[in-house]
Amino acid sequence: MIAKLLPILSLLIGTGAGVAAGMFLTDPNPESHEAFVEEVETHADKSAESEFVKLNNQFVVPLVKNDKVAALVVLSLGLEVEQGMAETVYQREPKLRDGFLRVLFDQAVMGTFDGAFTRVERLDALRAALLEEARAQIGDSVRTVLITDIARQDT
Template identity: 45%
Template sequence: MKKLLPLLLALIGTGAGIGAGLFLAPGTGGDDHASGTGAEASAHDAAPPDDGTGAEGHGAPADHGSAVSAGADHGDAAEGHGAETEFVKLNNQFVVPVVADSRVVALVVLAISLEVTAGSAAGVFEEEPKLRDSFLRTLFDHANIGGFDGNFTETPRMDALRRVLFEAARNALGARVKNVLITDIARQDN
C-alpha cells in the first residue's frame, strides 16, 4: 500500500496537468475560454485587416524583431542584396584590468560575438588571434580613459564601446563583419 500511494498521486497529478494544459491552451476548439480569458484571447488573436498591400502588422515591434536580428543589415536590404548573416562566438572571454593609482582596482570580463556575412565563420576563427589582439588594445584604451568606471553599463557608454569594437573588427576582418555583440559583461572590484 505504501508503494501504491505515491504512484497514484503521480498519476493524478499528471492527469490534472494534462487536463489543465488542454483546457487553457490557446486556439483550441470553437468555444470561448470558460475561464474568462476569451475576450483577452480574441483581442490578442485578432489580426489587423488586410488592405491588399501585403503589409500586415506594420509597426508592431514583434513583427520586425527576427528579420532585423537574423537577416541582412539595413544597408544591404535597401540595396536589394539581402545577404544572410551568421553569429560567431569568440572562444574565450576578454579580461580587462582597471588601473587606478598604479594598481589594479578591478577586472572587467567580457564575452563578445560577431555578426558576420554567411559563410565567414571559418575565416573569423582563422584570424581570431589578430582579432583578439585588436579587441584587447581597444578594451585597454577604453579602460584607460575611464570607460569602465562608475556606471559603465549606461547606454551611451556601451554604444561607444560597441562602436570602437566594431571599428577594430572591421580593421582586422574587413567588410564581412556586420556587428559586434557584447553578450556578457561583468566587473569585479578588488
C-alpha cells in the first residue's frame, strides 16, 4: 500500500516545491521585465546593424620574469563594428595591431595574464583597454572587442 502512495507523494512534493520556487523567484516588479525585454530588443537591433571583423593573425604576448620569457599568451581578437566598416578595419589593421600589442604588453607587465587570467574581471578590463585603443585608431564605429581565443603556455 505504501509502495503505491510513494510515487504520488513524491509527485505532490515535487510540484509543491516547483510552485514555491516559482513564487519565490518571480520578480515582484513586472516593469523590470519589460525594461529587460526592451534592452534585449535594442541590443538585437544594434547587432543586426553590426558586422564582425576577425583580425587576420593571432597576437603573441611574452610574459617576462627575471629577464627570461616565463610564458607566452596567444590571443585571437575580433571587432564588432557598424555595418560597412569592415574594409576600414582591414585598411588600418597594421596600425590597429601595433596599438593592440602595446596594450597587451602593458597588460602583461601589470600582471593581467598571471594566475587566473581568464577571470571575468580581468578579461573585461582587457577588453576595455583594447576597445579604447580600437576607438582611438578607427573611431566610435567600433562597438566591442571580441576575445575569440586565449591560451597561455608556460615555458
